[in-house]
Amino acid sequence: MNKPLDLKELMVDQAALAKRLRQETSGEVMTDSASRGRYATDASIYQAMPVAVFVPKTAEDIATAIQIAAELGVPVLPRGGGTSQCGQTTGAALVIDNSKYFRNILDLNLDKAYVEVEPGMVLDHLNGSLKQHGLWYPVDVSTAGQATIGGMAGNNSCGSRSIAYGNMVHNVLGINAWLANGQIAEFGNYANSSGVAKQLGDFVKGLATTLQPEIETHFPKVLRRVAGYNLDIFHPQSELPYTQDGSVNLSHLLVGSEGTLAYFKSLKLKLAPLPKYKVLGIVNFASFYKAMDSAQHIVKLGPTAVELVDRTMIDLARSNPSFKKTIETALIDHTAQTPEAILLVEFSGEAHAPLLEKLKALEELMGDLGLPGSVVPMPDASLQKNLWEVRKAGLNIMMSLKGDGKPVSFIEDCAVPLESLADYTQALTDVFSKYGSRGTWYAHASVGTLHVRPILDMRRDGAQKMRAVAEEASALVRKYKGAYSGEHGDGLCRGEWISWQFGPKITEALAEIKTAFDPKGLFNPGKIINPPKMDDASNFRFPPSYKVIPLQPALDWSAWNVQNNPVTEETSAPGTGGDPAMGLAKAVEMCNNNGHCRKFDAEVMCPSYRVTRDEKHLTRGRANTLRLALSNQLDMKDESSQLGSDAIKEVMELCVSCKACRRECPTGVDMAKMKIEFLSAYKKRVGHSLRDVAVAYLPKYAGTISSIPLLPALLNLRNHIAPIAKLQEWIMGISAQRSLPIWKSKTFWSNPKAITPYQYSADELSKQKGVVLLADTFNAYFEDENLMAAIKVLTAAGYQIHIPHKSQSKAANTEQNTCSKEFCCGRTYLAAGMVDKAKETLGELVNHLAPYAGKNIPIIGLEPSCLFTLKDEALVMGFGERAVTISQHAQLLEEFLANEVKAGKLNLNLKAASKPVLFHGHCHQKSFAAVTPAMELLKLIPNAEPKLIESSCCGMAGSFGYEAEHIEVSKQMAEASLLPSIRKSPDSWVVADGTSCRHQIADGTQREAVHIAKILAAHL
Ligand SMILES: Cc1cc2nc3c(=O)[nH]c(=O)nc-3n(C[C@H](O)[C@H](O)[C@H](O)COP(=O)(O)OP(=O)(O)OC[C@H]3O[C@@H](n4cnc5c(N)ncnc54)[C@H](O)[C@@H]3O)c2cc1C
Ligand code: SF4
Ligand code: SF4
Secondary structure, eight states, X not given: OOOOOOOGGGHHHHHHHHHHHHHHOSSEEEOSHHHHHHTSOOSSSBOOOOSEEEEOSXXXXXXXXXXXXHHHTOOEEEESSOOOSSSTTOOSSEEEEOTTTOOOEEEEETTTTEEEEOTTOBHHHHHHHHGGGTEEOOOOOTTTTTOBHHHHHHHTOOOTTHHHHOOGGGTEEEEEEEOTTSOEEEEOBXXXXXXXXXXXXXXXXXHHHHTHHHHHHHSOSSSOOOSSOOGGGSSOOSSSOSSTTSOOBTHHHHTTOTTSSOEEEEEEEEOEEOOSEEEEEEEEESOHHHHHHHHHHHGGGOOSEEEEEEHHHHHHHHTSTTTHHHHHTTSSOTTSOOOSEEEEEEEEESOHHHHHHHHHHHHXXXXXXXXXXXXXXXXXXXXXXXXXXXXXXXXXXXXXXXXXXXXXXXXXXXXXXXXXXXXHHHHHHHHHHHTTOOOOEEEEGGGTEEEEOOEEOTTTTHHHHHHHHHHHHHHHHHHTTOXXXXXXXXXXXXXXXXXXXXXXXXXXXXXXXXXXXXXXXXXSTTSSSSOOOTTOGGGBSSOTTOOOOOOOOSSOOTTTSOOBOTTTOOBOOTTOSOOTTTTHHHHHTTOOOOOTTSOOSSSOXXXXXXXXXXXXXXXXXXXXXXXXXXXXXXXXXXXXXXXTSHHHHHHHTTOOOOOHHHHHSTTOOOHHHHHHHHHHHHHHHHOOOHHHHHHHTHHHHHHHHHHSTTHHHHHHGGGTOHHHHHHHHHHHOBOTTSOOOOOOSSOTTTSHHHHGGGOOOHHHHHTTTEEEEOOOHHHHHTOHHHHHHHHHHHHHTTOEEEOOOGGGSTHHHHTTTSSOOSOOOOHHHHHTTOHHHHHHHHHHHHHHHHHXXXXXXXXXXXXXXXXXXXXXXXXXXXXXXXXXXXXXXXXXXXXXXXXXXXXXXXXXXXXXOSSOEEEEOOHHHHHTXXXXXXXXXXXXXXXXXXXXXXXXXXXXTTTGGGBGGGHHHHHHHHHHTHHHHHHHOTTSEEEEOOHHHHHHHHHHHSOOEEOHHHHHHHTO
């Protein structure tokens, strides 16, 4: 049995709590098991079901919620991005999510260089606003795109450049916070404080004075110590003073308090000038020990960062197509043996020349240390940026390991003085081998805080090994006079080590501080004070009792159904992992809650979250809900209906199957495929709607409609006569606000010339310069000009074209009685959850294409969603090796042409463009890295000056944008960046390969977007 999640004991409180919250606040209140389950985890190994989840809209809502919880005796847990690694953001409490509504700058003072923000403000967003003023908030955590200022302060977070700027505690100037009784207190300069803040300050001062000798003995003298409360504010022990003028700031008591002392309402932060220049020197080491030993000497040159990337990480990055090129820019010689470690040494400042001098000094230093010629100087800012991205992605690259053994975070931020770093890392490596595991080292060499995660299987013997390794690591930390908790906080993982670190007297004093602030112990109980054992399995997300329900998925998930070797990281054969859900559960469990999908930058993931900012509309929220369902942790009686349940429907509702998570989620959570599984199970339960049938069977009936005289014209009336559109909306749920694609009598297929000249067997075609061109339903029936344009371009370039059609195929014999003679990729069936029908349809195409692929003939498509079905879903539908071979030859028109140009086989000789070009990539095109070839090709048109629109999903996403219940979200997705970018360039061509993208652009901007085939043909 999995850990029971029903809250019988708290039921009374939960019901009363929810009722009062709903009555007395304007916030969103959630008590169902799926919603609570989505807030039961952070990026740690722990899980605890909240009593309820509250998403407040106003500060009054929070104050009222704290008050109500206090009256009902319900614990309160404030939450930001939920990216903590130690379990501090999990708890059986009223979890209050600040990240949706509390994202504002309250005050910005440029003269005094400070800013006051709400706690839910994300670091990257803050720095985005500050950039124009030449300022930034320099606590640059790796999770800058997700971490909220409240959460960063809660954890006393530290960035890569802490050696230059310090941790959160060094950069917070003041905090306004609610105390557990709902009262607000202002924590700032102690000398100027008053009221309850002063009283609390006086109390802590009393403790600190009495315990001064203890504090001096037990507080580690390193920069990176984040354990417990900062009782040392009155007698600072950190390498870097907490304040520049030596004053005492009471807000520093709250920094690192993990939501246990007070609830932050606003935070005043010290800003730093944004350095004008940065240079990077990358030192290559043949020995890991030498790299660690060199750090102490390198820091004397005054770098702003010294970050480690070890051999394993370099190898992993080199094996990942997204990172290979970048990581190789850091190597002295990428054809030689890979270094055992590299150190990224950054210098920054106001002028460039002195920084180049610093680089020279680094080279000299390395020569003196016996490593001449070991530095790659990198003055180029864009190369540096890319390399930092790889370094930041380090942990996530590691976490993509399939199987139950995962790299576990529990001793990964011990901080030791630099003189001992080499000995410490060597000794800890020996400890890992003793317990049959291995660690990958990376991160903050500058401050002696190296991240390392041994691979442990928490469902089996992980807890015992974790305990044993932790005990040995702690002895090493003590030996080298370091800090056991140096970056990620205490939470459930490190709480028990607080007394180990500070001794009984200070531990007692910390408890007294807690009582003074929160007498009833309602703020985030069990963290810092009275913590559980780190290996208490009842707190684990995957305790040994974790069980998955048996299930036969519609797709083949066997690639995830594996186990791994913790030392070699090799995985067992597909299908051998023992997953009762045949690999689907293991694929879902790949989500480690790191929160990377909560992002808003240039990429795509996750469009629905970008619009709603709801956890349930986030890849993480979806994965968590699926995990709980597949392990029977939701309140459902019938195990068999879990996957197709309403709880899963709720989270999948706004997933537009954009496939962005497949590429951008660091662990490769592929929600678009999981949505197919859900749809298949759900539709089996509830049946298909008329709309499903209309969408799914479009490829079957499109030919019939177009061939019946006057019928297309009749159907097109719907776009001009509002009541018909309204009636259709009422009957089928297709939004009346949308125009529908225009039916035509003359289609690609109705023109016999379209088929006859383009029929070749694989044998015939292989003897010529041949290609297969797929005529998909959308381009063939609604926009045949795109196919004609593609034919024109390919013919002009001298290719013989085969267009698959059943009239020439054996498959036609089995399809005699159906109305359609065209092949189809099955996409529309997948969108409607008809997986069997999709298999049947796609199977015919696979049969047809296999001989062509077998002869290495390129298979070209125009519609990204259709073409990439061949590279994606076709591989998990049981078609075997044939599908793999086809996927290796399937490509978009622009991919094919760009490659031919690069190989010197093609010179398109295009005419100059009359206006510039804007390009919008289809989500699936982005997911398969096929945007670059389009841009390369467009650059071949003189004067086109193609610009890529930095956009997420267009919001149309197949049929999604047509659906009445989704029309508003669809428009919001489009308005997020795509449509405004197009409006800003009224005189450009707009190029978009996706049928639905073009439709959205036309509906939203009244501008015609064209397929790349058309623009190329127009410039021949
Ligand atoms: C891949 C990865 C990389 C990471 N890299 C770094 C790194 O480089 N440096 C680093 O320091 N950390 C790192 N972390 C840990 C984590 O991302 C940071 O600590 C981050 O600052 C947490 O922010 P959050 O908004 O997610 O906080 P949450 O996890 O939501 O909350 C953190 C703590 O703050 C408390 N809290 C939140 N809001 C409030 C409030 N309003 N009032 C009082 N308390 C509050 C919470 O109760 C909790 O105890 C990393 C994590 C991951 C998964
Ligand atoms: S879905 Fe991927 S990106 Fe999102 S939290 Fe899970 S692992 Fe991270
Ligand atoms: S497929 Fe797209 S919408 Fe769905 S979870 Fe992934 S990123 Fe989000």
